[in-house]
Amino acid sequence: xxxxxxxxxxxxxxxxxxxxxxxxxxxxxxxxxxxxxxxxxxxxxxxxxxxxxxxxxxxxxxxxxxxxxxxxxxxxxxxxxxxxxxxxxxxxxxxxxxxxxxxxxxxxxxxxxxxxxxxxxxxxxxxxxxxxxxxxxxxxxxxxxxxxxxxxxxxxxxxxxxxxxxxxxxxxxxxxxxxxxxxxxxxxxxxxxxxxxxxxxxxxxxxxxxxxxxxxxxxxxxxxxxxxxxxxxxxxxxxxxxxxxxxxxxxxxxxxxxxxxxxxxxxxxxxxxxxxxxxxxxxxxxxxxxxxxxxxxxxxxxxxxxxxxxxxxxxxxxxxxxxxxxxxxxxxxxxxxxxxxxxxxxxxxxxxxxxxxxxxxxxxxxxxxxxxxxxxxxxxxxxxxxxxxxxxxxxxxxxxxxxxxxxxxxxxxxxxxxxxxxxxxxxxxxxxxxxxxxxxxxxxxxxxxxxxxxxxxxxxxxxxxxxx
Numbered sequence: 119x120x121x122x123x124x125x126x127x128x129x130x131x132x133x134x135x136x137x138x139x140x141x142x143x144x145x146x147x148x149x150x151x152x153x154x155x156x157x158x159x160x161x162x163x164x165x166x167x168x169x170x171x172x173x174x175x176x177x178x179x180x181x182x183x184x185x186x187x188x189x190x191x192x193x194x195x196x197x198x199x200x201x202x203x204x205x206x207x208x209x210x211x212x213x214x215x216x217x218x219x220x221x222x223x224x225x226x227x228x229x230x231x232x233x234x235x236x237x238x239x240x241x242x243x244x245x246x247x248x249x250x251x252x253x254x255x256x257x258x259x260x261x262x263x264x265x266x267x268x269x270x271x272x273x274x275x276x277x278x279x280x281x282x283x284x285x286x287x288x289x290x291x292x293x294x295x296x297x298x299x300x301x302x303x304x305x306x307x308x309x310x311x312x313x314x315x316x317x318x319x320x321x322x323x324x325x326x327x328x329x330x331x332x333x334x335x336x337x338x339x340x341x342x343x344x345x346x347x348x349x350x351x352x353x354x355x356x357x358x359x360x361x362x363x364x365x366x367x368x369x370x371x372x373x374x375x376x377x378x379x380x381x382x383x384x385x386x387x388x389x390x391x392x393x394x395x396x397x398x399x400x401x402x403x404x405x406x407x408x409x410x411x412x413x414x415x416x417x418x419x420x421x422x423x424x425x426x427x428x429x430x431x432x433x434x435x436x437x438x439x440x441x442x443x444x445x446x447x448x449x450x451x452x453x454x455x456x457x458x459x460x461x462x463x464x465x466x467x468x469x470x471x472x473x474x475x476x477x478x479x480x481x482x483x484x485x486x487x488x489x490x491x492x493x494x495x496x497x498x499x500x501x502x503x504x505x506x507x508x509x510x511x512x513x514x515x516x517x518x519x520x521x522x523x524x525x526x527x528x529x530x531x532x533x534x535x536x537x538x539x540x541x542x543x544x545x546x547x548x549x550x551x552x553x554x555x556x557x558x559x560x561x562x563x564x565x566x567x568x569x570x571x572x573x574x575x576x577x578x579x580x581x582x583x584x585x586x
Contacts, residue, residue, distance in 0.1 A: 204286030470500030493532030
């Protein structure tokens, strides 16, 4: 039988591989958390004990390990947490099954926060499911065997057959997503968005939900939260009590820190920004350039749209030189210095709200003479209060031989995304007509803003145009 390769995780995570260290013992402060993890898995029937004789010849037996962490480190609420993970490296069996579970889109996150301020009666909550993968209601469709941790006290030579999804198994995420998604759509009658399967809403606009693996971002009223808690208990999901966002307080979701201010909401990624390191222009390696560029790009696509273009431009560099490192450092330095800056959301007048799309392009400005295109989508009201919902700056993948062509591609990209968001907004806000609100004529018009006279003439005039 072949054995999977065992690799080390970052130093921040202490790993215990019981097959490599048969005589080792967990540190005293993690012994209880490891025992708690094993007891929970055994109570849920995640494992079945078999002997090697019962396993077909040639079947791969994976190893297992504990990942031990201190949660809320440095605070009075610090506690030990252990998680048993299957070392399913180079698992050939995953090639014939679906292993990629949906995750919430960043536009959906912004939309939930904007609507929470706009729709009367909605508050922000976070729900955290404990041991999410192991609470899936569907069994694995293939045989997976692992060597048992010595802490289980089984007879030598005993093997565990994994019956339910477990962390480290490639398809575990898809099993949990179906379980949790079905819980909301069937038990709580939520409607899944066609734009994003992780974005759900109900008929009466009393709840909008974003799913991110075991974390849930909820914008809902008190009545829905009572119902949500009741259905959670009926389903017997193990979960932490939900947390409500309070004034000047904050919640964490999907790498974001959400803060409730007296005049709105703010999202930041200060921790991620402080992890950015500038490059040594004289001795940097290509791998360092790629790593820091990725860190900066993550912030630029989630909470710092100001850095979207420079990091998109830097992503096009294949073999970075000193000038490239200097250019990237300038952007990374700005992100470090503005670590506390993010996006702010304010309350909008629901009667005058509209979707505004700004599109633009830069003709042949990239090193390979390709064009850069981009857009910004905002929600604004009649008093010109506005919330940024989505943005993008990307290299145009098609050949553009004129300024008009690049402007047209930018317009097409922005209109495509904005029209999808407009449809979703219309569907969500239509629920207000069925509720107790007096908003019976809510519509969301869309406004396209461009700075190309040639493109404008093409759209509003007949005949030929003067193309640049």
